[in-house]
Amino acid sequence: MSTSPVSTVEELAGRRVTVAGLGVSGVPAAKVLQGLGADVTVVDGADGERPRAQAAELEALGVTVRLGDGATLPKGTELIVTTPGWKPSSPLFLAAAEVGVPIWGDVELAWRLRGRNGEVPAPWLAVTGTNGKTTTVRMLAAILEAAGLRTAAVGNIGVSLLDVVLADEPYDVLAVELSSYQLHWASSVRAHSAVVLNLAPDHLDWHGSMEAYAADKGRIYEGNQVACVYNTADPATEALVREADVEEGCRAIGFTLASPGPSELGVVDGILVDRAFVPDRRSNAQELAEVSDISPPAPHNIANALAAAALARAFGVEPAAVRDGLRAFRPDDHRITHVETVDGVEYVNDSKATNTHAAEASLAAYEHIVWIAGGLAKGAAFDDLVTRSARHLRAVVLIGADRALIRDALARHAPEVPVVDLDRTDTGAMAAAVRAAHELARPGDTVLLAPACASMDMYLDYNQRGDVFAEAVRDLAATAQ
Incomplete structure (x- = not known):
C-alpha cells in the first residue's frame, strides 16, 4: 500500500x-471507485430500511459499508470522497485533516473522470445561486436540446454526474447544477461558462458565515473559459466575477430585467434581448424570445431564462433555439405551479420557496395575495421580506413551528394586514x-403557498408539503362546484 496521498484517479x-x-x-461513487480497483468503504450515520437496501447492493459488489457510524475514519483511509451535505466540521473530516487525507466531492471525482472512455470530455455549463438553480439548469438543457445537442441536466438536480x-x-x-456544498469540495472543476444567479443568506450553519458561503459559490467561476454570467441586480454576484481567476479572454456577461447595456442580456418591450454575443454589441442587439414564451412569466423566472440564455449563447447556440427551448420548458411541480382557480381566486403552489429570498421572488409575481407561510425558519429573519412584500398582501395564514417569527415581523412592518395564526403543525393544518385563505381571498386574488421556511417540522420534504396543499385546494374546488 502506498503511503503518499491520492492525487489523481490513476492512483x-x-x-x-x-x-x-x-x-x-x-x-454511484462507491461503484465507480470499486470498478477502478480501489478498496472502498462507505460510512453513513443513518441505519434505516433504505440505507440497508443500498448497503446490501454495494456489499454484493465487494464494497464494505458501515451504517450508524459516520464519525470514525476507517483505518488506513487514503482518500475521502464525500457526498453533498457533510459539513467541513464533521468529525470524519477533522480526523482526516489530522493525518493529511485529501477530500474530494462527488463532483470533483466526476470532473477528474471525464473522458476516461476515450472521447473528448463534454464541456460543462454550470449554474449555482441561492434560488432558481434547478429551473435555470432545466431551461438551459431545453435550449441545448432545441439546438440539436446531446445534453443532460445533471448534478444537484438529482442526476448523478458520475453516471x-x-x-x-x-x-x-x-x-450542471452545483450547490455550495458541492462547490466546497470541487477545487479542480473548470467550467466552459458559469452563472451565480443570486446570493442571499442560506446554509450558514454549514458554511459558518455568509462570507464563506459566498466564497464557495464563487468557486464556480474559477477557470471559466468563455463567460462568467452574473446578475446585475445582485452586486455580490458581479463581485465574485471580479475576484475569479479565469482563462484569458473569458468575458463578464450580465443579465437584467431592464434594457441591457453592452455585454448584457435583458428585456425590451416584452422581448428578451442579447447585447453580449452579437457583432458590434455597442450598437446591435439580437431578439431571442418573448416574455410570453416563459412559463410562468414571473420576474424571477424571466431572470432565470436570461441566465440560461446567456450560457447557451456563450456556447454558440442560435437565437431560434433559445426561443424554442424556452417555449418547450415546463417548471417542476412545487415551483409557482398553478393548482386550481376557485371562485375567481388562483391557487399557486410554490412549496419550493424554502427561504426568504425565494419567497420574496414568489410574492413579487402577484399583485394581491393571501399568503400561506411558516415552517422551520433555519435561523432566518423575516423583517426585510415582510417590508418589501407588504404591498402585495391581502392577508396571511400561518402554520408551522416557527410561524411566530413571521407573525412578529408582520406586526412590526405590516400591522394593517390581517393575520390568521392557526397554531398548528399537525397533518390537517x-x-x-x-x-382560511379561501375565506380571506377576493376574486382576482392569488392564494400563494410560499412558506419561506423548510418543511421538516410537518412533512418529509417540500414535495410532500406541496402535494398536501394541492390536494387541499382540489378538495376545496370540488366542494365549491
Whole structure:
C-alpha cells in the first residue's frame, strides 16, 4: 500500500478510499471507485430500511459499508470522497485533516473522470445561486436540446454526474447544477461558462458565515473559459466575477430585467434581448424570445431564462433555439405551479420557496395575495421580506413551528394586514390553511403557498408539503362546484 496521498484517479487502484454518505451520489461513487480497483468503504450515520437496501447492493459488489457510524475514519483511509451535505466540521473530516487525507466531492471525482472512455470530455455549463438553480439548469438543457445537442441536466438536480460522465454514448455539453456544498469540495472543476444567479443568506450553519458561503459559490467561476454570467441586480454576484481567476479572454456577461447595456442580456418591450454575443454589441442587439414564451412569466423566472440564455449563447447556440427551448420548458411541480382557480381566486403552489429570498421572488409575481407561510425558519429573519412584500398582501395564514417569527415581523412592518395564526403543525393544518385563505381571498386574488421556511417540522420534504396543499385546494374546488 502506498503511503503518499491520492492525487489523481490513476492512483486509485489498490488504495483505500472512504465514501462519506450513500444516497443519489454516494452509491454511484462507491461503484465507480470499486470498478477502478480501489478498496472502498462507505460510512453513513443513518441505519434505516433504505440505507440497508443500498448497503446490501454495494456489499454484493465487494464494497464494505458501515451504517450508524459516520464519525470514525476507517483505518488506513487514503482518500475521502464525500457526498453533498457533510459539513467541513464533521468529525470524519477533522480526523482526516489530522493525518493529511485529501477530500474530494462527488463532483470533483466526476470532473477528474471525464473522458476516461476515450472521447473528448463534454464541456460543462454550470449554474449555482441561492434560488432558481434547478429551473435555470432545466431551461438551459431545453435550449441545448432545441439546438440539436446531446445534453443532460445533471448534478444537484438529482442526476448523478458520475453516471453521465462515464456513459457509453458521449454528450456534446452538460447543464450542471452545483450547490455550495458541492462547490466546497470541487477545487479542480473548470467550467466552459458559469452563472451565480443570486446570493442571499442560506446554509450558514454549514458554511459558518455568509462570507464563506459566498466564497464557495464563487468557486464556480474559477477557470471559466468563455463567460462568467452574473446578475446585475445582485452586486455580490458581479463581485465574485471580479475576484475569479479565469482563462484569458473569458468575458463578464450580465443579465437584467431592464434594457441591457453592452455585454448584457435583458428585456425590451416584452422581448428578451442579447447585447453580449452579437457583432458590434455597442450598437446591435439580437431578439431571442418573448416574455410570453416563459412559463410562468414571473420576474424571477424571466431572470432565470436570461441566465440560461446567456450560457447557451456563450456556447454558440442560435437565437431560434433559445426561443424554442424556452417555449418547450415546463417548471417542476412545487415551483409557482398553478393548482386550481376557485371562485375567481388562483391557487399557486410554490412549496419550493424554502427561504426568504425565494419567497420574496414568489410574492413579487402577484399583485394581491393571501399568503400561506411558516415552517422551520433555519435561523432566518423575516423583517426585510415582510417590508418589501407588504404591498402585495391581502392577508396571511400561518402554520408551522416557527410561524411566530413571521407573525412578529408582520406586526412590526405590516400591522394593517390581517393575520390568521392557526397554531398548528399537525397533518390537517394545510387543509385548514387553505380553507382560511379561501375565506380571506377576493376574486382576482392569488392564494400563494410560499412558506419561506423548510418543511421538516410537518412533512418529509417540500414535495410532500406541496402535494398536501394541492390536494387541499382540489378538495376545496370540488366542494365549491
